[in-house]
Amino acid sequence: MNPKYRRLKGTRDLLLEEVERWHWCEERWSEVLARYGYGEIRTPIIESTDLFLRSVGAGTDIVDKEMYTFDTKGGESLTLRPEMTASVVRAYLENGLTRQPGTMKFWYLGPMFRHDRPQAGRYRQFHQVGVEAIGSASPVLDAEVIQTAMALLEAVDADGAQVHVNSIGCPECRPAYLEDLREYLQANLAAIPEGMRERIDVNPLRLFDAKDEGVQALLASFKPITDALCDACREHYSVVTGTLQDLAVPFVEDSALVRGLDYYGRTTFEITARSGRKQSSLAGGGRYDRLVEQCGGPATPAVGFSIGVERVLLHLDDEPVDPQRSRQSPVDVYVACVDDEAARYGLAAADRLRGLCRVEVDTTGRSLKAQAKSANLRRARLLLVAGAEEMAAGTIQLKTLDTGQQEPVPCKALLAQVREELRG
């Protein structure tokens, strides 16, 4: 087929069995998040473009080339959210939560949009489950947040995940380090591919992300940022790692770990899948103590992360599914009807059962052979058959599909009979 309309590049249709898989994950995640003290938040998927420009930051790939941005008729610039933190901070302020006591802990799950080139585990509309904990500067919270991320992965059996942590300092200590780093890079310009040289001025830390071997080697022989932290940041970082040890959360320190977003400071972390190549980055997060203030609120420390749902699903061992059955939703009782009049009768019978179980009434008027075949495909345990004889007698045929036994049942006794059959 050559359909007239196709889905947009980088988007997906999830049907039946795959949606079931998502539900399975979502149920586990909401349970875990509640246990860690988080409440759910849902915000619009469109926001003012300015929100992302100022929070995520110009000079990041997200803002520079990946946002779905459009103008309204009124000339306002809107953007489909590329990430969630900015929206949560916006909602936190807009809903007047700054004077709530304690730490506000939100979790979310929803679609994000980035205009990337799609590939395995990467889509233009993708989904993130994540948290934002607003109101505490404690490094102990950083550790708890990292543990929460790991708990979410474990809840859906995503084994073998590896935590990487780092500290990228604060406005007190980072500028000096960046200056030293720039100087070093300028002195070794030859080792840096042309396309990456821009980053030296804009954000030299991002060169740590480069996979280019020359650049890697160059940076490996430069002092790690963790050696350049101020006393406060050093102490913060040390409590984060110490608390992770208390919690028996395994981690590796990775001074090359830099998040691509502007608002992070101090703790940054990433969780990668150890198995396979593919898209190994499952989750990313960190502390953002200045963002709330930057968005017009009072100075309020915060920390959070997000997990890529499609990434996680990609790394789960998914059992192969029957391609035919995965296109038919399961049902307990299938009602075959010889014609429309019988369907009307069958629907009345189904009505008695729907408080008990899943019932499908076949209204297609196909042969009973075809209808019974569908019952099998839908994994029904019971088949009801309605036709002229049954209507005249006030009964309906009830067939148990795994034994093949069949008998007419008075409609009044149907519910009790079906309940009995399904129990067995």
Next chain:
RNA sequence: GUGGCUGUAGCUCAGUCGGCAGAGCCCCUGGUUGUGGUCCAGGUGGUCGUGGGUUCGAAUCCCAUCAGCCACCCCA
């Protein structure tokens, strides 16, 4: 934005040297008056991604284009 691979039936895929468009599964009908899963027989279903070119003749060769997948960049 850059590169590689792939586009044939609803699905998974064959298609030789350029010579009538194929298989399996699914679906439909019959074998079984109104009954599934197994079996048998028959049947429906195709702009061969799209557009051009070469040729007596193109699914096959050439060019362009679109789409999908994968990788890079970057990220989740």
